[in-house]
Amino acid sequence: MERLKERTRGIERPYQVFTLLLAALPILAGSCCERAPRIPQPRLVVLYATCTLNKDYISPYDARIPYTPALKKFSDEALVFERHVTEAGVSGIAYASIFSGAQADAHQVYQHPRVLDDQLYLISEAFGDAGYDVHYWQGHKMATSELNYVQGVPAENIHKIDELKSVREGLFEGDPALMGILNRLGEDPDYKALILVAFTVTHAAYNRQVMPDEVDNFTRRHPDLAQVQKARDAESLLALYEEHRLALQWNYAETAATLGLTARQERRLAALLDLYYRTDLALLDVLFGRFMRTLRSAGAYDEALIVVTADHGELLKRKNALFLWGHGLQLAPEVVTVPLIIRPPKGAFPPGRFEAVTRSIDIFPTLAGLCNLTLPEETQVQGVDLSAAILGDEEAPDLLGLSHTKVLNRPLMELFKDWDHVKRFYPRSDPDLIWVSARRGDLFHKIRHLGEAHWAREVYDLANDPTETTNLYEAGNAEQERVFGYLESYKHRLIDHYTDHDLSPEETEEHLRGLGYIK
Numbered sequence: 001m002e003r004l005k006e007r008t009r010g011i012e013r014p015y016q017v018f019t020l021l022l023a024a025l026p027i028l029a030g031s032c033c034e035r036a037p038r039i040p041q042p043r044l045v046v047l048y049a050t051c052t053l054n055k056d057y058i059s060p061y062d063a064r065i066p067y068t069p070a071l072k073k074f075s076d077e078a079l080v081f082e083r084h085v086t087e088a089g090v091s092g093i094a095y096a097s098i099f100s101g102a103q104a105d106a107h108q109v110y111q112h113p114r115v116l117d118d119q120l121y122l123i124s125e126a127f128g129d130a131g132y133d134v135h136y137w138q139g140h141k142m143a144t145s146e147l148n149y150v151q152g153v154p155a156e157n158i159h160k161i162d163e164l165k166s167v168r169e170g171l172f173e174g175d176p177a178l179m180g181i182l183n184r185l186g187e188d189p190d191y192k193a194l195i196l197v198a199f200t201v202t203h204a205a206y207n208r209q210v211m212p213d214e215v216d217n218f219t220r221r222h223p224d225l226a227q228v229q230k231a232r233d234a235e236s237l238l239a240l241y242e243e244h245r246l247a248l249q250w251n252y253a254e255t256a257a258t259l260g261l262t263a264r265q266e267r268r269l270a271a272l273l274d275l276y277y278r279t280d281l282a283l284l285d286v287l288f289g290r291f292m293r294t295l296r297s298a299g300a301y302d303e304a305l306i307v308v309t310a311d312h313g314e315l316l317k318r319k320n321a322l323f324l325w326g327h328g329l330q331l332a333p334e335v336v337t338v339p340l341i342i343r344p345p346k347g348a349f350p351p352g353r354f355e356a357v358t359r360s361i362d363i364f365p366t367l368a369g370l371c372n373l374t375l376p377e378e379t380q381v382q383g384v385d386l387s388a389a390i391l392g393d394e395e396a397p398d399l400l401g402l403s404h405t406k407v408l409n410r411p412l413m414e415l416f417k418d419w420d421h422v423k424r425f426y427p428r429s430d431p432d433l434i435w436v437s438a439r440r441g442d443l444f445h446k447i448r449h450l451g452e453a454h455w456a457r458e459v460y461d462l463a464n465d466p467t468e469t470t471n472l473y474e475a476g477n478a479e480q481e482r483v484f485g486y487l488e489s490y491k492h493r494l495i496d497h498y499t500d501h502d503l504s505p506e507e508t509e510e511h512l513r514g515l516g517y518i519k
Helices: 002-008 014-022 069-076 091-100 123-129 164-170 176-187 212-221 231-250 252-259 263-297 360-370 410-416 420-425 478-496 505-515
Strands: 044-050 079-085 133-138 158-160 193-199 304-310 340-343 352-359 401-404 436-440 443-451 454-461
Touching (some): 069 263, 069 304, 079 401, 091 123, 123 360, 133 176, 176 193, 212 263, 231 410, 252 420, 304 360, 352 360, 420 443, 443 478
Parallel strands (some): 079 352, 133 158
Antiparallel strands (some): 079 340
16 A cells, blocks of 8 residues: 555645635545445446447437437346536546546546556556456457556456447447356355456547448437438548548538538538437447446346446537547536446445536445445545445535536647638647636536637536536626635646656557547
């Protein structure tokens, strides 16, 4: 534990420090090491954290949606968190927050890719220290063993998902490593395992994961959702998207004008990409359903603690969005409010809805609490153990869901050099340009850069205005000013703890290209 003491010596527990500034606003309470009432320790724990998942496009959050039946069946037996917020719309940052229970001032990921510090204490280490056999199925290039996101996982327990083909045809169906875990659970009553999963089949470019015939099959099954009835009829638009995807994402208006897109073509392109994204989600649902069936067939499902979440969401085109078909730089509600669904071991707590705000940093301490693990006092964990609230023994704490944008690295600055729109908001690689947001209940507070030296304060009521059309900010509103005072302190803390990127530009470019951030 000496390394933890050394690592955490300079890290503030910000949610305790700044509560003094907000005596009238209960932000965070409790410690990562305070135990909640216990339930029998689950022998199988699964953390299924996929990427780029807009919660409003899946049936646990919109019962009208027909194409995610496996997630719907799962959520009917689970606790669905209505207001769960991720740290950032950036995979490397978000996975770091999930795995470490901390934000960037502690885990130090302000841009991705970034190598995680050995001194962090991750969920994989905590469960390993508690006697769990920890396995990681890694299929996300920003959360890999090479980047040290698998501390505490034995090398032989790291299972790489390298190709989309292996995801679609082999993920968890007859997987020998998974079957080995399930067989041991059946044979050895003292054996227990943690399974971590991170991959994506929904990240842009959306057409990488599915073929036009699959999209057409989707439209035949769900004609009311498809404004483009045949994907092959829009092949020219799809080719345009493939060629100019990043320019359309970051510099839309100028790019659309340069390409000579008509209003009809713009509407048709948006409808086409919406259709591809939904088809991707249907594929994700098939994969998830396959995994759940495997657990059921082995008799492991009923006694397992299973968590489904996402690193971040996704914004698809809307009229007032700054950047389209993406996630990283604008703190849109569709991006930072993400799914969290926890399905307990049979009978541990009833299914339903958890309405309080929760955060990605709470997942680690909450799973530890539900599994009766005591975390070392010296850890950097900033999140709250919500197990007592989940079990109904305490009221849910009144939390601020804090999020921020990334600091641009050199390859992205090079990519953006000719795009005036994005350069207006991010003219340089500088932590001072970080945007910050806070969700409290349904009110979404944001401090964002307008260009030049101008910054704006914004407040939106997400219950009635989910696409941020009406700014409710009132100068002098005492309640809003308290939240913005906290947000300013949060931003300063992020800036104060910022350290520069530790990978070479060549290594950074290679990782970014692998996930399609640059070409």
